Amino acid sequence: xxxxxxxxxxxDVRVGIFNYRNLKRIDWMFAGLVLALALxxxxxxxxxxxxxxxxxxxxLKQAAFCLxxxxxxxxxxxxxxxxxxxxxPVFYCGAILILGAVILFGVSVKGxxxxxxxxxxxxxxxxxxxIIVVYTLAWYLxxxxxxxxxLPFFLLAFVIAGVPGLLILKQPSLGTALxxxxxxxxxxxxxxxxxxHLLMVLLAGLAMAPxxxxxxxxxxxxxxxxxxxxxxxxxxxxxxxxxxxITIGSGGFSGKGFRQGTQTMLNxxxxxxxxxxxxxxxxxxxxxxxxxxxxxxxxxxLRGLKLALKASEPANALLAAGCVxxxxxxxxxxxxxxxxxxxxxxxxxxxxxxxxxxxxxxMMCVGTLLHVPVRKQLFD
Numbered sequence: 017x018x019x020x021x022x023x024x025x026x027x028d029v030r031v032g033i034f035n036y037r038n039l040k041r042i043d044w045m046f047a048g049l050v051l052a053l054a055l056x057x058x059x060x061x062x063x064x065x066x067x068x069x070x071x072x073x074x075x076l077k078q079a080a081f082c083l084x085x086x087x088x089x090x091x092x093x094x095x096x097x098x099x100x101x102x103x104x105p106v107f108y109c110g111a112i113l114i115l116g117a118v119i120l121f122g123v124s125v126k127g128x129x130x131x132x133x134x135x136x137x138x139x140x141x142x143x144x145x146x147i148i149v150v151y152t153l154a155w156y157l158x159x160x161x162x163x164x165x166x167l168p169f170f171l172l173a174f175v176i177a178g179v180p181g182l183l184i185l186k187q188p189s190l191g192t193a194l195x196x197x198x199x200x201x202x203x204x205x206x207x208x209x210x211x212x213h214l215l216m217v218l219l220a221g222l223a224m225a226p227x228x229x230x231x232x233x234x235x236x237x238x239x240x241x242x243x244x245x246x247x248x249x250x251x252x253x254x255x256x257x258x259x260x261x262i263t264i265g266s267g268g269f270s271g272k273g274f275r276q277g278t279q280t281m282l283n284x285x286x287x288x289x290x291x292x293x294x295x296x297x298x299x300x301x302x303x304x305x306x307x308x309x310x311x312x313x314x315x316x317x318l319r320g321l322k323l324a325l326k327a328s329e330p331a332n333a334l335l336a337a338g339c340v341x342x343x344x345x346x347x348x349x350x351x352x353x354x355x356x357x358x359x360x361x362x363x364x365x366x367x368x369x370x371x372x373x374x375x376x377x378x379m380m381c382v383g384t385l386l387h388v389p390v391r392k393q394l395f396d
Contacts, residue, residue, distance in 0.1 A: 038094045043323060043389055049316040050089075050382055053367040054082050056309060060297050061370055063275045064289035074289050074370045081372040085379030092383030101158065101331050104151035108176075111148045114141045115183040122187070130187045140373035142184045142192045147380045149177050149196055150203070150338030157207040158331045164207045173204055174217065188233055191361035195345050197221075202341045203334050243359035256292065259285040260354045264298040264306075271302030289370045291362055294354045309368075313347050323388045336388045339381035346374075 058075050065073035092100075114132070118141055122129040131138040156176060163169040177200040184193040201214060229237065242254035263279040272278070277299040280288040288296045298306045317340060324336030343366050350365040352358040364374045 033096050033099045034094055035096070036094050038387070039090065041389065042093070043319075043386060046316075046319045046323065046382075046386065049312060049319060050367075053309075053312055053316060056297075056312070057293075057368040058082070060293055060300075060368055061289060063277070063300060064280065064293065064296055064370070066275060066281055077372070078370055078375070081375040084372075085375050085382075088376060089379040089383030089386065092380060093386040095387070097332055097335060097384070097387055098329075101151055101155045101335070104148065104155040107148045108152040108180075111141060111145045111180060112183065115145065115180055118142075119183065119186055130189050137372075142180075142187065142189050143373040143377045144380075145180045145184065146192070146195055146199070146342055147339070147377055147384075149180060150199060150335060150342065150384075152176055153200065153203045153338065154331045154334040157203060157334055162208070164204065164209045165213075167213060170204065170209050170213050173200055176200075188236070189362070190232070190236055191349070191363040194349075194361065195342060195363075198345050199338050199341045203338050206334055206337045207330075239360045243356075256286060256360055257353075257356045260292050260295045261356045263288075263292075263295040264354065267299040267302040267306075269303045271298070271300045271305055274300055276300060290364060291350065291360070291369065292354055293365055293368045293370070294351050297368070298354075310351075313366075317344050317347070320385050323385050326389050332388050335384050339384045343378065343381055 058079055061075040061078050062073075065075050118130060118132055121132070123131045123133055123138060130140050130142060132141065133139075153173060153176060156173060157164055160169045164173075177196045181193045181196045184196075201217075204214065205211075229240070232240075242257060245254075259279065263277070263285050266272070266279060267277075275281075277296060279285050279299055280296045285292055285295055294306070294309075297309060301308075320336065320340040320343065324333055324340060327333035327336055346363055346366050349358060349361070349363045350369070353360055353363065364371055366374075366378045
């Protein structure tokens with residue numbers, strides 16, 4: 017990987033900025049997995065829309081997000097990744113400014129000031145910042161090449177990810193900020209950093225955990241404490257974890273049936289259309305349905321990794337690794353939270369959880385991954 021980076025010129029755009037012929041080279045297996053997961057998400061959200069009387073049902077809004085996301089993914093697939101990587105610092109600076117604007121002028125919803133009003137829409141810039149950080153790190157690591165093995169250059173990658181991470185924490189949005197850590201670690205590893213540098217950072221992070229805990233908001237501290245002992249506050253901070261496990265367990269082996277889930281229908285489980293959508297799936301379709309969806313996710317991630325391994329250029333390998341890490345982090349953490357294996361941090365599940373901002377981030381990752389084999393075919 018390090019040797020390849022030596023020969024990479026980030027400003028060399030050899031096929032033009034946009035090429036619609038890339039659509040002929042689409043990886044149909046990966047696209048099929050995306051379509052399958054998107055359809056599962058719409059079906060589950062159709063069930064989650066029971067009882068919604070105000071405004072458009074969740075599944076119809078999600079269908080619109082899905083269509084917009086497909087267009088966005090295909091646009092990214094048709095663009096030259098070298099051009100996108102080369103202008104990443106511009107988007108990075110813009111993201112910093114917008115995150116600052118969120119803190120100053122953002123709209124507060126459910127205790128978090130994370131949204132900027134744009135007419136009838138609310139933009140959540142922290143979501144798009146994740147993919148911008150991936151592109152910016154790909155630019156930086158391609159630029160420094162072998163110097164990633166030098167400690168100052170290695171640490172600067174964490175500064176690049178840390179600045180927007182701190183602004184996101186200020187909103188506060190702990191789950192979104194935490195996603196930037198694994199992305200940075202994986203991309204540094206792919207770039208060829210020293211393993212003991214990563215170990216040093218991980219140990220330093222563990223040592224600072226008690227200090228970080230003191231800096232959390234009171235409700236975030238309660239969530240961590242309720243994870244350790246959910247029974248300490250069963251009707252408060254521990255409610256979601258307890259109800260999620262009850263909901264999943266009540267589904268049994270084959271589930272209660274489509275739109276027959278009582279825990280979610282009676283709203284015992286809050287946020288069952290967003291952060292706890294997997295609990296609804298398990299209640300209605302049981303162990304069998306949950307395993308099928310987990311199998312789809314696993315195949316999706318493995319195919320994404322295979323596309324990353326096909327990359328003919330280091331920057332594309334870095335982009336693919338960063339995108340797979342974002343998606344894998346959300347899948348693993350969200351499902352672990354619903355099973356009570358991790359504290360509640362507000363992490364949505366790709367393709368299933370309701371919400372346009374994260375859906376766009378997911379499809380931007382999909383578009384980036386679809387572009388990787390296209391770039392290889394152009395120069396084979």
